[in-house]
Amino acid sequence: MKTGFVLRNVEFKNRVLVASGTFGYGDETRDLVDVAKLGGIVTKSLSWKPRDGNPPPRIAETPSGMLNSIGLANIGVHAFIEKKLPYLRTLDTRIIVNIAASSVQEYCDVLALLESQNGIHGFEINVSCPNVKEGGLSFGTNCDLTAEITSRLRALTDKPLIIKLTPNVTHIGQFAVAVKEAGADAVSVINTVIGMAVNAKTRKPKISTVTGGLSGPAIKPIALAKVYEVAQSVDIPIFGIGGITNAEDAIEFLLVGASAVQVGTANFIDPRTGVSVAEGIESFARDQALGDVGDLVGTLKAKKDMSVLQSWL
Amino acid sequence: MIIRDVEVRNVQEVARGIFVLSFVSLELSGSTLPGQFINVLVQKGHEPLLRRPFSVYRVEEETVEIIFNVVGKGTVLLAAKKRGDIINILGPLGIPFGTGGSFRNAILIAGGLGIAPMPILAEHLRKNGKHIEVFAGARSGDQLALDHLENTHIATDDGSRGYHGTVVALAEQYLREHPLSEAKIFACGPIRMLAAVSAYAESVTIPCELSLEGEMACGIGICQGCPVERLDGATRYALVCTEGPTFDSTTIILRGA
Ligand SMILES: Cc1cc2nc3c(=O)[nH]c(=O)nc-3n(C[C@H](O)[C@H](O)[C@H](O)COP(=O)(O)OP(=O)(O)OC[C@H]3O[C@@H](n4cnc5c(N)ncnc54)[C@H](O)[C@@H]3O)c2cc1C
Ligand SMILES: Cc1cc2nc3c(=O)[nH]c(=O)nc-3n(C[C@H](O)[C@H](O)[C@H](O)COP(=O)(O)O)c2cc1C
Ligand code: FES
Numbered sequence: 001m002k003t004g005f006v007l008r009n010v011e012f013k014n015r016v017l018v019a020s021g022t023f024g025y026g027d028e029t030r031d032l033v034d035v036a037k038l039g040g041i042v043t044k045s046l047s048w049k050p051r052d053g054n055p056p057p058r059i060a061e062t063p064s065g066m067l068n069s070i071g072l073a074n075i076g077v078h079a080f081i082e083k084k085l086p087y088l089r090t091l092d093t094r095i096i097v098n099i100a101a102s103s104v105q106e107y108c109d110v111l112a113l114l115e116s117q118n119g120i121h122g123f124e125i126n127v128s129c130p131n132v133k134e135g136g137l138s139f140g141t142n143c144d145l146t147a148e149i150t151s152r153l154r155a156l157t158d159k160p161l162i163i164k165l166t167p168n169v170t171h172i173g174q175f176a177v178a179v180k181e182a183g184a185d186a187v188s189v190i191n192t193v194i195g196m197a198v199n200a201k202t203r204k205p206k207i208s209t210v211t212g213g214l215s216g217p218a219i220k221p222i223a224l225a226k227v228y229e230v231a232q233s234v235d236i237p238i239f240g241i242g243g244i245t246n247a248e249d250a251i252e253f254l255l256v257g258a259s260a261v262q263v264g265t266a267n268f269i270d271p272r273t274g275v276s277v278a279e280g281i282e283s284f285a286r287d288q289a290l291g292d293v294g295d296l297v298g299t300l301k302a303k304k305d306m307s308v309l310q311s312w313l
Numbered sequence: 314m315i316i317r318d319v320e321v322r323n324v325q326e327v328a329r330g331i332f333v334l335s336f337v338s339l340e341l342s343g344s345t346l347p348g349q350f351i352n353v354l355v356q357k358g359h360e361p362l363l364r365r366p367f368s369v370y371r372v373e374e375e376t377v378e379i380i381f382n383v384v385g386k387g388t389v390l391l392a393a394k395k396r397g398d399i400i401n402i403l404g405p406l407g408i409p410f411g412t413g414g415s416f417r418n419a420i421l422i423a424g425g426l427g428i429a430p431m432p433i434l435a436e437h438l439r440k441n442g443k444h445i446e447v448f449a450g451a452r453s454g455d456q457l458a459l460d461h462l463e464n465t466h467i468a469t470d471d472g473s474r475g476y477h478g479t480v481v482a483l484a485e486q487y488l489r490e491h492p493l494s495e496a497k498i499f500a501c502g503p504i505r506m507l508a509a510v511s512a513y514a515e516s517v518t519i520p521c522e523l524s525l526e527g528e529m530a531c532g533i534g535i536c537q538g539c540p541v542e543r544l545d546g547a548t549r550y551a552l553v554c555t556e557g558p559t560f561d562s563t564t565i566i567l568r569g570a
Contacts, residue, residue: 024535028555031314032533044537052549055568059530059538064359066530073537073550217359245359268531269354269364270316270401 002292003282004039005259007237008160008185010121012039012094012260015293016250016278019241019264020045020098020124020164021070025084026091029271037275040094042262043080045126046114047099048106050076060197060206065218065243066265067197069209072100072126077110081117089119096162100126107149111156122159124239125149128166128191140166140175140191147178154183162239164188167219167226173233180234188239188262190226193219216265217243224256231257231298245273247280254281254296314404314533315340321398322376324391329455331426332392333370335378336400342372344405347412347434348524348559351379351404352532355390364403365391366529366554368429368501371436371461380458382426406532410522410559412437416497420519421447422484422510424502425456430524432461434499446493450480450502481509488517497521504567511562521562525553542566 003014017040023029026041035041053073060067075083080097088095097120101107107125114120127149128140139145150163163179165172167190176187192213197206205211223242230238240258244250245266253261266273285293319336327333341351352364365387367379383392394400412434419438421431428449435445447465451457454474459465467475468483476483480502500510501524514521530536532554540550541557544564551557551565 021537022535028534032316050548053537053540055542056540057528058540059528059536061361061363064362066362068530068536068538070537073540216362265362265530268536269362270403271531271533271535272316 001282001286001290002294003278003285005237005294007122009158010094010160014039014278015254015260015281016274017042017094017096017239017260017262018267018274019262020126022264022267023271025075025080025088026095027084027087033271034275036092037278038093039260039278040096040121041088041091042096042098042124043084043088044074045072045098045100046074046077046080046110047072047101048077048110050074050079055208057207060212062195062197062214063218065214065216067195067207067212067214068192069207069212071209074100077113081113085117085119094121095119096122096124096160098124098126098164104145104149104152108152108156111153115157115159120159122162123153123157124162124164124188125153126164126191128164128168141169143175143178146175147182150179150182150184160185162186162188164191165226165230166191167222168194171229172226173229176230176234176236180236184236186237186239186259187230187234188241189230189258190219190223190242193222215243217245219243220249224252227253227258228256228300244277245269247277247284250277250281251284251296254293255298255300257298257300259294259297314406316401316403318399318401321394321396321400323396324394326392327380327460328458330383331380331456331458332383333378333380333458334391334394335376336402337375338377338402339375341369341377341402341404342375345369345372345377345433346405346409347437348410348430348522349405349407350532350558351377351402352406352529353379353387353391354401354403355387357401361386363530364532366406366526366532368524368558369405369433370429371432380426380429403532407554407558408556410434410499410524412441412443414497416495416520417444418493418496419443419445420484420488420493420496420498421445422480422498422500422502422506423448424450424480424506425452427500427502427506427524428458430501435462444493446487448480448484448487450483450506479506479509481506481513484510485513500524504569507562508567511567514562522559523562523565525558525560527553529554542568
């Protein structure tokens with residue numbers, strides 16, 4: 001049974017990674033999770049300088065989901081290299097470093113510095129975090145800017161370059177086309193969906209930034225539709241993300257066109273979820289007598305001409 | 314730190330709306346220290362989605378107890394558990410209270426469900442040879458859970474039992490009349506109460522540790538969801554789940570108090 005896949009020049013042992021911001025820097029769960037059974041770890045978004053993040057409350061539970069406004073709190077790329085990377089290097093899995101920044105130049109500076117380090121297998125670019133006032137939202141919802149970041153970063157690295165797209169745009173497929181043309185190797189779909197929660201008794205928003213990013217099972221239908229749209233629009237690999245809690249969820253993403261998946265919020269309930277998803281996909285494929293998990297990718301039985309995408313493609 | 318399905322042994326209402334749930338876990342009962350908490354998945358599925366954090370209340374041989382107030386979805390489900398039901402727990406989590414050290418007198422101040430870490434704390438303090446005075450406050454007398462505690466002084470908001478007023482006012486009055494030297498304060502409860510304890514401790518220069526509550530998604534430092542502001546330090550926020558929930562009162566700023 002073939003479980004792995006290759007992206008650019010890097011081989012992943014299976015198609016399940018853990019998503020940025022939901023698995024810390026990889027060392028917090030060392031006693032709980034056998035990360036060697038994961039395809040890879042995507043780190044918390046890193047910026048040039050450490051970021052404090054937003055004031056509390058930063059999280060609120062919602063029906064089958066959660067809202068967050070972490071504000072990209074992170075230790076900064078220098079502390080990451082000094083304190084976290086040495087441990088990550090010892091792990092038998094792929095390390096994808098996620099980058100967030102508030103200017104195009106900052107994206108370039110962070111990537112260039114990381115490029116000089118050993119033990120990093122690829123980069124995922126967060127252009128889409130809806131939480132940060134300066135940065136995130138403005139890049140990821142502007143197609144030209146997203147493409148510009150992609151081409152500037154492409155010039156700096158030969159490693160896999162993955163652009164993580166926001167669902168908070170009208171036509172995510174157009175963004176996928178733009179970043180592909182700018183040199184991206186893959187896209188991650190989706191980041192959190194803008195949402196809001198209100199406490200009726202206190203008349204206050206439940207998180208300090210009023211609106212925040214919705215994640216978890218509640219967003220899975222949205223994520224599936226976005227992955228499907230992107231898969232119809234471009235032919236580069238897609239990391240499907242959004243509400244995955246078990247193997248069946250993940251397989252749905254593969255069917256609609258994702259080449260691999262990332263597990264996010266489910267890590268908060270059990271950080272071993274990614275491992276059980278990987279194992280579950282493998283046994284599903286074995287039960288279906290497939291030689292390669294990749295045989296599932298994009299095999300949804302749907303009438304393409306019924307697709308809503310027709311209206312703009 | 315472990316993640317395990319564990320078997321509920323007993324659920325009992327010990328005061329109005331306040332339940333003690335015990336479950337079997339030799340791993341946890343042997344390793345949990347006072348002030349640490351566990352993160353409980355009350356049932357599988359997506360409702361409620363996240364785990365619920367609870368202080369460890371008591372450990373005895375192979376059983377572990379938590380005490381909780383029924384306030385919403387998760388605690389309604391927990392209160393309805395029966396012997397033999399399975400819940401999933403993650404723990405022990407967080408930094409325990411400092412029960413060693415040179416102090417001789419321990420002053421425990423609990424507001425409402427802030428009583429939760431006090432029995433396990435008192436047991437460790439007793440083992441360390443400390444003298445203990447417990448101040449417990451509640452809205453009314455029927456919401457007090459005082460089992461497994463000695464030398465208790467009671468305050469209620471409605472005056473239905475003990476001192477009529479806040480538990481902090483009671484503690485201040487008692488300690489003014491019965492000064493304790495070489496003392497240390499341990500407090501848990503609502504944020505306003507903790508702020509009052511913290512101000513009192515500072516005014517009489519008694520070292521003080523607080524146990525905080527607040528929203529948590531993971532409980533293990535991977536979501537960045539549980540910040541508390543530091544008074545000073547390299548970073549603006551500490552994470553309550555991994556750097557707390559117990560903090561030296563002089564190191565943090567309690568907002569919303
Ligand atoms: C480290 C830690 C230890 C805790 N120990 C205990 C304990 O020993 N006993 C106990 O009864 N509770 C404790 N809590 C609080 C407990 O986690 C919440 O009461 C519980 O999560 C509520 O779940 P629910 O689904 O019943 O309520 P929900 O439906 O989630 O919420 C109902 C109401 O409770 C409020 N609430 C929810 N979570 C919290 C919270 N963390 N703190 C304060 N208010 C909250 C909500 O704002 C809402 O108004 C602790 C919290 C933390 C962070
Ligand atoms: C608490 C939290 C923090 C997150 N932090 C980041 C981040 O730093 N960078 C990023 O690209 N995505 C971040 N995300 C988005 C997730 O990686 C993922 O795209 C999203 O949560 C949807 O997947 P899920 O439903 O499986 O969680 C975060 C999500 C959550 C819930
Ligand atoms: S609760 Fe997730 S980091 Fe503290």
